[in-house]
Amino acid sequence: MVLGDGIGPARIASALAGVFAVRLVYEMSMMWFGDRRSALWAALMYILSRAFYFPATMARPDMLASTLGLAAIWFAARYCRKPGWVLVAASGLAAGLSVLAHPMGTVPCAQVGLWLLLRPVQDNLTRIVSEGTGQNSPRSRVGLVWPVAFSRSNLRCRIAAAAIFTVAVLGAVGLWIPLIALHPDLFWSQFGGNVLARSGPSVGHAMLQPWSVLAFHGKLIWEHLMPIQAGLCLLAITWSVVRAWHTKASREFLFHLLASVLLLVLFMGRHPAKGYYAYPAALASVAAGLLASSIAASLKHFFCVAGRPWCRRTIAPIVTLGLVLALLPGAGLRTLWAHVRNWDNPAYDARRLARMMMDDLPPQSRVAVDGYYAMYFYLAGRDVVDAIxxxxxxxVRSEQFDYMILGPIGLQQVKPYVGGLELIQWYGDKSDRFAHYAELYGITRVK
Structure with missing residues (x-):
């Protein structure tokens, strides 16, 4: 609402959410492990990863939902170190807003809720009492009244925290109610089509056959992240599992790391959307930063034993350079360079291309447009239907329209199923993989 309507403002919003996500990766790494260098490497890993690049540059809710989910984890982890109902409520609010952004937000809701119920409680709520505050100190008389009562039973403490979290989640999701009341027909169309009528196996089915779903997403991740980045994430996760029981912070981190992967896979089922991998990739980046820090520490020890302490200064730059070189393939630099070189080329500006299409069409015509350009037609006030x-x-075959405009995806997924299409004109540059391209068809018969 602040940035306005359109694809461009939506992409800016995704990029801003991405900035907050990178900051959360750094803050969570610092909170769990207190290693600034490891946290910086984690943020570097995340910002150069393909799992971050695509959702942070797309006009979709992937990045926003992922960022709010990470915020829910961060608030919950803060609560484990500094108890207070405000932090639990903030975690629930962030998780609920993640659900509002996309149903994928149910993953951090379930994840944080489970952690609040299963985590060891002895540490914080009771530790404060035994920190030597004394009976007569102001902190003892005022600040510890409700934490002391809250910590008398571990079970009661867990249930109370989970209850506060749940109420906050429901309160955030309840912000949807006014919109539902204003547009109940749209709500039932979305909720009934996307939730009640499933497009694939249910969560229960996925839980009974987890290996098939894991294999599906494993293949998808391998193709999306490419071998180097996918292999680095897998190595970091495996290393985190091996060292998990060394410290309590490691166990807490491992829970969130594994839960983010498993719950996302189970909740999504065989859904082909890839943007939501930004959520578990953030935690995998924390693991990668820790792995890089461990490698650097081992190299320092080796050079000290070998009698070459002067080499220690070069280790951090070498590890950073190695991480950057490993992440550069597929990091989007070629795309960025192509857009810089063609900044004034209409084929690189979807909005200008859409205007050219609209100029070639009668103002009163009804046009079926695929997702590449449909929003531009809608914002221009044209009579448009989604070419799906x-x-x-x-x-779209159930609709009447005069023209059809198809981009690369529409040419593959829509054109073969729609009859009576007659090519009128093409736009953009089909030979350039980074440029926009579309074909305009007249309709002689709708199949």
């Missing part, structure tokens, strides 16, 4: 052939969601 997906009966579970929407089937």
């Amino acid at each position: 052939v997906y009966p579970f969601y929407f089937d």
